[in-house]
Amino acid sequence: MRTPKEYSENLKKGVITEQMLSDCLYSANKRAKNHRDKAREMRESYEFRYGAPGSYFDIHDAEAATCAKRDEYYRMKEILLSVVEPACIHEEVAGYETKEYLDTDLGYEEHVDDFRDVLRYYNWELGREESKGYLKVPTEFRYYLLYEVGGRTFHNPISERAVKDFTTKGLEVVRIDALDTRGCDTKDLISVQFARKVVALVESGAYEYVAD
Template sequence: MHCVEQEKTSYRRIYDYEDEYYKYHNKGYYENSYWDEDEYEEVHFVDVPENTTENQYFLFYETANYSFHIPLTEEQAKKEYSSLSVIKIDELETSGKDITELASTQFCKKLIDLVKSNDFIYVKDNNINLKITI
């Protein structure tokens, strides 16, 4: 984890579990999805333009060649990630692979938890492709 990013938006995010979702789904608005660790399912959303502006928060991860974001509520940003700096941004920017080629957020969380637990042995060998099972 690198930081929490705060983006001012002029759109409203509607999730697939909300009644309004299908009113805007496949109507030309920006759509995407993410993996919800708590519900253990993919959540789809659509961003619908609005006249009002609000803050949205994202946990920003960055490695040597890649970066990605995980949506957060304002409460999560202020409580669970209060030790991270909040960076104000104009728009989300990521680098690297397409989302379909990335490790899942639940894998990343398990890996982070494993590292925090110190219950692992790190073996560095540039000639071996390591596969980690958690």
């Protein structure tokens, strides 16, 4: 997309508006996702073509170059996010295990509405009908700082160890299902050149941020 004249004028004055920041974040984030997906496609295409899952030879360093661009855009995103404060912490469920509950177990009644499946059968040894419920229990998590900028939301990953540092500052942890993140057509994005200039301004520290 063409850089709005207002954005260029603001940049000259050292001003970053919330919408400017949002557009630059969106551009960096989506470009990173594009390169992330491209790298995955390269690897999957090779493995499908040669029937060798788990083995991949980046002969021309194409995947390495794509990953380098991905990391560059993620780095730009991280710098831009330093302008604002996170709204909360998102806890993404990344893995589950299935737990069995017999109808005689403590906790069966508590979880009866949450069972993924229920097996009913006759126990000939005990001479009675029994039920066994299967509960999907989250066991693995990923954590992200959630930012809200200019009507958009952005996630920045953090370690589980870092979560406590942010909760002590008052941030709430909100559990979410798996994130679905995708790239988009670059013609709809602010140019890389402009986004880099805004990143450089943020790094200089000599800017004024104007929230909506």
